[in-house]
Amino acid sequence: VELACLLSLLLLLNGVELFYSVGEIKTIVQKDAEFDANYNDMVTSENQTIYAFNHTISRNKTEGVRVSVDVLSNKSESPILFVVRQKQGVLSFQVPLILRGLYQRKYPYYDVGRTLCQPPTRAASETQYFFVDVSTLSSQGTNYQLRVSRVESFTLQTNKKFSFTASPSQPQYFKYVFQDGVDTVIVKVNSDMTFPCSVMSIQDIQCPIYDLDNNVAFIGMYQTMTKKGAITVQRKDFPSNSFYVVVVVKTEDEACGGPLRFYPLRPDQLIDAGNRSKLTVNMSSRAVEAYVMGMLFCLGIFFSFYLLTLLCVCLERVCWITFLHQPATPLNPVVGLPAHVVPPLDRMTLFCSSLLQSERSLESVARSRQESLSSIEEDDYDTLDDIHSDKNIVRTKKFLYVADLARKDKRILSKKYQIYFWNIATIAVFYALPVVQLVITYQTVVNVTGNQDICYYNFLCAHPLGALSAFNNILSNLGYVMLGLLFLLIVLKRDLAQNRALERHDVNALECGIPKHFGLFYAMGTALMMEGLLSACYHVCPNYTNFQFDTSFMYMIAGLCMLKLYQKRHPDINASAYTAYACLAAVIFFSVLGVVFGRDNTAFWIVFSVIHILATLLLSTQLYYMGRWRLNAGIMRRIVYVIYTDCIRQCSGPMYIDRMVLLVMGNIVNWSLAAYGLIQRPNDFASYLLAIAICNLLLYFAFYIIMKLRSGERIKCLALVCILFTAVVWGFALYFFFQGLSTWQKTPAESREHNRDCILLSFFDDHDIWHFLSSIAMFGSFLVLLTMDDDLDTVQRDKIYVF
Numbered sequence: 105v106e107l108a109c110l111l112s113l114l115l116l117l118n119g120v121e122l123f124y125s126v127g128e129i130k131t132i133v134q135k136d137a138e139f140d141a142n143y144n145d146m147v148t149s150e151n152q153t154i155y156a157f158n159h160t161i162s163r164n165k166t167e168g169v170r171v172s173v174d175v176l177s178n179k180s181e182s183p184i185l186f187v188v189r190q191k192q193g194v195l196s197f198q199v200p201l202i203l204r205g206l207y208q209r210k211y212p213y214y215d216v217g218r219t220l221c222q223p224p225t226r227a228a229s230e231t232q233y234f235f236v237d238v239s240t241l242s243s244q245g246t247n248y249q250l251r252v253s254r255v256e257s258f259t260l261q262t263n264k265k266f267s268f269t270a271s272p273s274q275p276q277y278f279k280y281v282f283q284d285g286v287d288t289v290i291v292k293v294n295s296d297m298t299f300p301c302s303v304m305s306i307q308d309i310q311c312p313i314y315d316l317d318n319n320v321a322f323i324g325m326y327q328t329m330t331k332k333g334a335i336t337v338q339r340k341d342f343p344s345n346s347f348y349v350v351v352v353v354k355t356e357d358e359a360c361g362g363p364l365r366f367y368p369l370r371p372d373q374l375i376d377a378g379n380r381s382k383l384t385v386n387m388s389s390r391a392v393e394a395y396v397m398g399m400l401f402c403l404g405i406f407f408s409f410y411l412l413t414l415l416c417v418c419l420e421r422v423c424w425i426t427f428l429h430q431p432a433t434p435l436n437p438v439v440g441l442p443a444h445v446v447p448p449l450d451r452m453t454l455f456c457s458s459l460l461q462s463e464r465s466l467e468s469v470a471r472s473r474q475e476s477l478s479s480i481e482e483d484d485y486d487t488l489d490d491i492h493s494d495k496n497i498v499r500t501k502k503f504l505y506v507a508d509l510a511r512k513d514k515r516i517l518s519k520k521y522q523i524y525f526w527n528i529a530t531i532a533v534f535y536a537l538p539v540v541q542l543v544i545t546y547q548t549v550v551n552v553t554g555n556q557d558i559c560y561y562n563f564l565c566a567h568p569l570g571a572l573s574a575f576n577n578i579l580s581n582l583g584y585v586m587l588g589l590l591f592l593l594i595v596l597k598r599d600l601a602q603n604r605a606l607e608r609h610d611v612n613a614l615e616c617g618i619p620k621h622f623g624l625f626y627a628m629g630t631a632l633m634m635e636g637l638l639s640a641c642y643h644v645c646p647n648y649t650n651f652q653f654d655t656s657f658m659y660m661i662a663g664l665c666m667l668k669l670y671q672k673r674h675p676d677i678n679a680s681a682y683t684a685y686a687c688l689a690a691v692i693f694f695s696v697l698g699v700v701f702g703r704d705n706t707a708f709w710i711v712f713s714v715i716h717i718l719a720t721l722l723l724s725t726q727l728y729y730m731g732r733w734r735l736n737a738g739i740m741r742r743i744v745y746v747i748y749t750d751c752i753r754q755c756s757g758p759m760y761i762d763r764m765v766l767l768v769m770g771n772i773v774n775w776s777l778a779a780y781g782l783i784q785r786p787n788d789f790a791s792y793l794l795a796i797a798i799c800n801l802l803l804y805f806a807f808y809i810i811m812k813l814r815s816g817e818r819i820k821c822l823a824l825v826c827i828l829f830t831a832v833v834w835g836f837a838l839y840f841f842f843q844g845l846s847t848w849q850k851t852p853a854e855s856r857e858h859n860r861d862c863i864l865l866s867f868f869d870d871h872d873i874w875h876f877l878s879s880i881a882m883f884g885s886f887l888v889l890l891t892m893d894d895d896l897d898t899v900q901r902d903k904i905y906v907f
């Protein structure tokens with residue numbers, strides 16, 4: 105040990121001798137200095153000044169000490185070096201302070217201020233010394249001003265605003281201590297000006313503090329900001345129950361979306377840094393009760409729909425039992441006797457007898473229909489040569505009825521449409537598992553690196569829970585899952601009732617109403633549940649690349665709803681599950697291409713617009729001719745022939761006017777959307793694609809309702825209530841959707857300018873309310889599709905129009 109100490113002393117002496125020889129310092133002056141005093145001195149290579157300070161610190165009180173330096177001579181050939189030696193650390197910086205920006209730009213700062221890191225003390229009171237050494241290698245004298253002062257309001261208080269100024273060379277940081285009973289606080293920093301760009305950081309109580317533009321991202325949590333910045337901090341992440349709030353102003357504004365300065369003509373050219381800004385910091389506590397109330401509110405809202413559904417089922421059951429126990433008709437249809445002769449004790453027996461009589465009358469019809477089928481495979485019906493002519497005759501009639509397009513056996517179609525459900529269930533598993541894995545990785549990266557710019561939260565209302573940064577945005581997606589499950593239960597009830605009616609050969613179930621096929625409804629309910637799951641995954645870390653998780657099943661829902669509307673009156677010729685999902689896969693494929701390559705890429709938009717228009721024309725032709733056309737080498741010759749015969753040789757109107765009106769309107773809408781995309785080239789391609797799907801769905805739905813009323817059909821009370829309720833909820837939902845609390849089309853700092861405080865229970869923000877209302881609106885929309893044709897349950901299919 106003695107030998108080691110001797111060697112260390114020799115090395116120290118040699119180092120001092122070398123330092124004196126190189127720097128040629130001949131005079132060392134040590135001064136006892138005081139706080140809040142200005143020291144105006146001059147330093148050269150021949151002298152070094154040491155300022156000695158002492159101050160008393162206590163365990164229960166924290167005071168910040170700040171060193172401010174202003175170099176009065178700007179033409180010094182060498183910088184001045186300031187070294188602050190403390191008990192447990194050393195802080196050094198040069199003046200002028202040179203900070204680098206992009207492309208190696210250099211920004212000199214002659215006015216520097218740094219706050220000293222104060223290590224905690226275990227003693228009740230302790231006097232600590234620190235020294236400020238001033239030296240330079242410049243032979244010319246350089247004047248400077250030194251001031252050491254105590255920082256006012258160094259310890260931040262809850263719910264009390266504090267204003268301060270900062271610059272790249274004068275960063276600021278303050279201390280916050282968790283109060284008793286407070287487990288979570290949100291740190292808010294505001295600025296009156298959009299620029300300059302700043303960085304706010306949360307760091308543990310340990311030295312050194314990283315408070316410069318080039319090192320603030322080394323530790324802790326940090327985010328860029330312009331006017332607003334907010335970070336939610338939990339007590340569990342800081343064992344000392346306290347942390348530092350660090351605010352650093354960047355040398356350039358490019359990271360916050362600001363303009364980039366000109367490129368210097370010479371690599372070492374110094375650039376004027378310009379003015380910097382004034383900021384305000386505010387600490388707000390987050391109560392644990394907000395989490396409890398938020399979860400109870402969310403569960404209560406959606407469980408109320410289960411209770412309402414159960415109440416409706418009970419009322420329906422009571423009405424049905426009341427109907428069965430009504431007095432018999434004047435002439436009973438079963439026994440052929442007057443009502444007063446029939447014993448009143450057994451009305452249920454009479455009803456069952458009537459059902460049995462209906463079964464016997466229909467038994468032969470059903471048996472002959474089943475015996476006529478050699479197989480339950482759909483292809484056996486479609487590929488027989490002698491059926492093709494019949495299809496052409498039936499499907500090209502000027503006025504079509506549902507009976508014309510409901511000729512296939514129900515077992516065949518049920519098997520066909522059940523594939524929709526099994527396919528979407530398979531897609532959901534294979535799609536969701538990698539998504540969950542990816543967003544967990546994203547959240548882990550955010551937690552490990554502390555980079556809050558990766559994810560675009562509403563930071564002013566982000567409530568963390570465990571490893572999740574915005575639990576409220578995830579919880580609010582519960583409605584999609586719960587209401588999707590409820591819709592599946594409602595569909596299952598109707599499916600079972602329909603099967604029981606078919607088993608007893610009920611006339612209405614066999615020959616009346618829109619054919620009941622529930623496979624698409626099952627697929628829609630599953631898609632709604634998956635939308636909730638994937639939206640929650642997106643909100644684990646919302647950003648540009650993750651947005652497709654939130655929209656993929658929206659495309660699915662829009663596509664399935666359009667297919668269901670078409671299937672209602674075209675059950676025999678609706679698209680198969682394989683074709684439908686292949687088309688939806690192509691949509692998602694283009695969505696990915698648009699996200700990756702669509703930004704300001706003219707070639708991509710030209711290709712997409714052409715494909716969009718061609719797909720619209722092909723689908724229009726398919727719908728107009730009910731599938732009775734072929735796309736082959738002779739298509740152009742047939743088009744020219746139709747134009748010649750119907751437009752040139754003789755001017756004749758379209759044979760199917762209603763279909764033509766719908767398709768013309770659809771083409772106008774889609775061509776307009778294609779032109780808008782080609783001209784404007786919106787950055788949010790996924791939302792643009794979703795808008796196309798929603799516009800087509802709304803257009804088809806409006807056409808369906810209009811044609812239904814035009815055909816003399818009516819809308820029953822339950823369906824009308826669902827339509828009105830859904831329309832109102834959609835209106836409120838869209839209002840909250842367009843509030844725009846964040847946007848990944850801008851930089852993270854610019855996105856935070858749109859952040860807002862919570863508006864519901866101090867836990868949910870506008871986007872959470874959009875989740876609540878949109879899930880209810882989608883559920884209501886599904887109920888509309890399920891019930892809108894209930895008025896036709898007693899109408900013969902050969903009297904129900906196809907449109």
